[in-house]
Amino acid sequence: MLTYDPDDTLAHRLDPRSKLGVQIGFAATALAHTGSRALLILSAVAALILLAARVSVLRALYAYRFALVFLGLAPLLAGLTLGSPWFDLSDAETSARASYRVLLVLLVSAAYIRSTPIRASRAAIQRTIPGKPGQLLGVGVSLVFRFLPVLQADIRTIRDAMAARLGDERGVVDRASTIGLLGLTRAFDRADRLALAMQARCFAWNPTLPHLSFSRLDYPVLGLAVILALSALF
Numbered sequence: 001m002l003t004y005d006p007d008d009t010l011a012h013r014l015d016p017r018s019k020l021g022v023q024i025g026f027a028a029t030a031l032a033h034t035g036s037r038a039l040l041i042l043s044a045v046a047a048l049i050l051l052a053a054r055v056s057v058l059r060a061l062y063a064y065r066f067a068l069v070f071l072g073l074a075p076l077l078a079g080l081t082l083g084s085p086w087f088d089l090s091d092a093e094t095s096a097r098a099s100y101r102v103l104l105v106l107l108v109s110a111a112y113i114r115s116t117p118i119r120a121s122r123a124a125i126q127r128t129i130p131g132k133p134g135q136l137l138g139v140g141v142s143l144v145f146r147f148l149p150v151l152q153a154d155i156r157t158i159r160d161a162m163a164a165r166l167g168d169e170r171g172v173v174d175r176a177s178t179i180g181l182l183g184l185t186r187a188f189d190r191a192d193r194l195a196l197a198m199q200a201r202c203f204a205w206n207p208t209l210p211h212l213s214f215s216r217l218d219y220p221v222l223g224l225a226v227i228l229a230l231s232a233l234f
Contacts, residue, residue, distance in 0.1 A: 025228030
């Protein structure tokens with residue numbers, strides 16, 4: 001699981017707002033352009049972003065391994081037909097390009113996650129989107145970043161416990177239903193504990209967040225974000 005990792009890379013020194021701008025611009029461009037040349041350029045940009053955050057491509061792919069299963073199955077399912085020729089290469093290619101674009105967006109988001117503290121992400125969102133909507137979105141993002149790794153750790157613990165009791169010899173449906181049921185039970189228990197902990201700590205909608213300021217490094221990145229966003233229109 002990718003999490004924030006303190007470091008001194010170029011991405012770590014950037015303001016989270018400029019990094020969010022690059023993410024939004026990159027996603028808009030990736031969804032707008034489907035040509036081979038555009039995908040090649042986007043791949044190069046994604047590689048530079050990963051390099052700036054010092055993110056291993058293999059580690060990022062492993063973190064998104066469950067999403068990769070669906071992205072890999074999509075072209076196969078899209079190409080299937082009910083009659084002759086039974087498999088349409090054109091539909092499969094279109095779906096494969098879409099899956100690859102989604103993969104590039106996920107890799108760029110991996111660079112953001114590794115280089116941005118959770119509190120900085122919340123500060124960037126709340127100071128960009130004013131009022132209660134920004135506060136609600138900032139709290140939601142921070143809770144997801146904190147809560148999701150805990151839930152994944154619970155799932156791994158359940159799987160290890162089942163394997164220790166020879167549960168891996170059961171059928172696939174039986175194992176999936178057991179893990180799903182126990183995982184949901186753990187998730188609800190964690191949610192109750194989280195709500196109690198937030199009340200005990202006098203949770204505030206507008207806490208003192210980290211100070212954010214743009215540096216000289218941020219302005220070229222903001223320019224890149226604008227270029228990516230505008231390129232989606234052409």
